Amino acid sequence: MRKVVSKKIILLVLIIILGGFLRFFKLDKFPVQLNHDEMSQLYEVISIAQTGKDVYGNYLPVAFPLFGVYAPGHYIYLTTIAYQFFGGEEITIRIPAALMGTLTIFSCYLFVLALFNNWKLALLASLFVALSPSEIFFSRKSFEYMIGHFFIFFGLALLLNYIKKKRSVWIGITGLVSIILATYTYTAHTATVPPILFSFLIIFRKELIKKKFYIWPFLFGIIVTLPLIFLIFTNSDLRFRANTIFISKDPQLGVLLNNAKMENSLLTAFLSTKIYIDYAFNRYLHQFDPTYLFGEGLDFTNQGYIDIGPLYFFQIPLFLLGMIFLIKLSNFSKEKKFLISLILLSIIAGSLTFEEHSPHRSVMTFTLLTIVSSIGSYWLFSSIIQTKFIKTNIRYLLFGLITLTMILNFIYLTHLYTVNYPYEKSQSMHYPFRDVALYAWSQYDNFPTIIFDPQFGDVAPEIGVAAHYYIAYYGGYDPKKFQEDYRIGNKPREVLFDKFSIRQVYWPEDKDLKNTLVIASPWSVPINEIDRDLIIKRFDFYNGSPAFYAIKL
């Protein structure tokens, strides 16, 4: 027994180490540059740690305005701890997500163990989670979702443990608190946790009543949630955040609603409601599009289906096997119902947004699907071992083939993530912004004014809204000074601090400026018409195509 326990622990530790390695190895190098979310968060961490205020001078805000998106602040506050150890390095902002992503492997192990009481299956599930494309990808960027993600699985594991075994009531309460804590961390969790808890209460109602863990924990849950409800009702920034991403902002839905307008307003209201329901349901079911899940959902490339999904391609048959196994399973009827209800409920947040797919709001679903596919693989491996007519050699061959397929899939992920993703999507990482910022500071003494127009794009233009954060951070600009200097200018999109003006460049007027360094993309300036001698530097995307030019006026 002791041997089994130690073997189990060793394997679990090895899996967690493997998962940790995949999440921390070259964390500062991949993704190749901090994107605008990470950049703004990092500078806010430094600002909060040093001054207690965000860069706009708000004292310990609940939601950070950042660049107009009003992100919940927990990730920034959490990173201030990492800041104490690692300072204001680029990697600092990624550490909490990587750490929580690693801990999620452990929480998933506990969750599966509590659910099916099978440590082999739990180990296999944790291995699958450790190697999961979505888990690795989202753990390696400063993604606030990952914090609540860990807490949900951890809390569910504790709750399941409490109701299924003779455990202290504090285990149950800790589980409940852990899950409710998750609702504070990310809007998607705020939307999914209540229905998840509700389904838990319904499915395990008999066990909960037996343990008298029904009424007062429920009340306790409400008390713990009260501050959040208070915040939602009183903090317009948080509400703004939720509103801007809601499905109602989908332009396609807007067209359908417009087409449903009738002269009778009551009828219009009825049809509009129906269209909302239809649209949301369609969006919901589309989250289970196999192409999205197993083919291209992570969007690493611009090559259509030659991409990777949140789950590996090889997981398709394993997932199907897992579902079949769960349905066929004669015992654990409540557990499997709960697992399936978790999948169905956790996808709600991702499907109620304005985007067709929001993988970053559906990580929990991907992890649950990964767990189901691990169940499928467990069944498959057990069947191969237990089937007597399969000869030992054939058995080894089958295991070898399966392992080889998994390894190839993993190498494919590594290739796409480390090689192709930067080439194909460097724009989405705001790739040359670091170089631009460093160069701007290198020219600080040569020009009285430096103008930067962050409109850029490889194929189509977009605005890099966090440009001021990049310049401030890479110049080591004192956040306190930034809070004092930062102001909105009169020109389109203009923000100013020190000698930097970040704004739209209007070339017919700006070409006549003197003693000014202008950094802009070909989307803003007619680069072919400008004297070559005036162009003193070119900044490229990762794939080598030009992103910005520095023009000396």
Add this chain to the structure above:
Amino acid sequence: MGLAYSLINPKMKLNNNWLVILLLIVAFLVRLFPLNFPAFTSDEARIAFRGYTLIRFGTDELGRKYPLIFNSLDDYQLPLTSYITSIGVAFFGKTDLGVRLPFILIGTLTIWLVYVISSLFFSHKFSLLSMLIASFSPPLIFLSKFPNDLIILVFLLLILFLNLTKKYVNLLITSITVVLLLSLSKFSWFIIVPYVAFTLFFYQDNLTKSKKLAIVAFFLLLNFLIIFLFLRIPQSVRSFSENNFLLFSDISIKNGIDKLRGQGIQSGWSVFLEKILFNKSHFLFVGFLHWLSNIQPAVFFAQFDKNGQFGFVSMGAWSKILIIPFLAALINIIKKNGNRKLKFLLGYFIILTYPVFFAYPKNLSNVTILILPFMAILIAWGFFSLKNWVSKLIILLMILEVVINLSYLNTQIKNTNDLRPLWIKEIVLDGFKASEKNKVAFSDDITSDIVPFLQWYALHTSTGSSFNLTFPYKFRQTQISDIKIIGSEENFYNCGLDRPTYIFASKRDLKKIHKAEKINVNKVYEDSLRSEVVYLLPPIICVK
């Protein structure tokens, strides 16, 4: 099978027959009214007009005598649909009723066939339920309302199923059915043989294995013969490549492989590993994912066709609520409950849709209509596991959803404003009237192809006899008698002494004309969204 023919068995309870007849009447009425909905797409209008010319003049719209291969904007069209359309025109003339009725009848009979096939598996009650479910499937309703090959394909496939599962397989009837199927659409060339083989081996218990194999071999030969004959037509290879094997002709996959591999080599990864990771096997993965994507749950229960061509934009192949009995049926299958043969129906999901694999990147979710009759049976089976009151509620909600959608068609008309331009009728009728005395021209970007609309809504003569085309492929007409279709490359000038033209200009051409000369517009036409689409100009301007 006994129950299958109970309809014509006088000993059977009258009640049962009445219910079947009642449901058939409901299915027929749902398909019949409103008669002019949905408005035709340009290809449907082309088939409608062709049906008229075939029966009236013995030629197609391009003046060819009883051809076997027809023209369309996408591909060659096989003959059966056009000739079936002409039968309706023979009885009811060049009217909506004439063109649509054959399809309404075929669609209604398809529902009856669902009942008959269900009877092989279920009691009368659940067979009726299958029938009811199929009656209210939006794509099965839609495709029964305009000329198209899909509904005939569904109908003939069900006939074939019944023939093949009879105690004594009548080879003559079966062969005729197969020949009809092969002359219906190229898609059927891919599915017939596996369909016959699967049906024989899983549902036919009376024939020996060798006889089954002989039948399959016979149809395989027949299939090859048809393909061989087709390949003798010019551009047949192109037709296959552009419509059925796009996966292999689509350059984006090969480019993608090369690009990603190149990036790896540039980053120092070994060429050998690059070749292992990025190679032609990606064609298989892409095709497979494309196929899965076209048969995903959302297609069946949420949005069958986002363009609204084959169903309501906001509905799947079934009412949303039917996902519950369908999942219940799948659980039954996995748990090994119920009739073994019912489970094999899932096989048709693969057999009838696998050609989608080769069609990447073309979205072909509309071919999933072929499995809807079998799916109706599975859904009905799912009701077995549900409580009575739940079943009743589901059926009520199912009917309610379809009825609501059918009651507010204006929304659907607006959603399909470009694809099914209801508003085009007024424009082409005005244009045709003007062409009796004057030259008339239409911009070619008013709709995807305006010629079939002109022919269908306005013309009563044969056209195009001057075209000397044997096998027209994606052919576009640019002139019908005195009516000219204005292309984007054409210019305008003040007519002066030349014979003036009434121009029905799109925004594109109006802008061009205004650059040359400022003139007032005689009349403005709006589309279903109340946007200005066409401007009738006074006869001052001529087309160069």
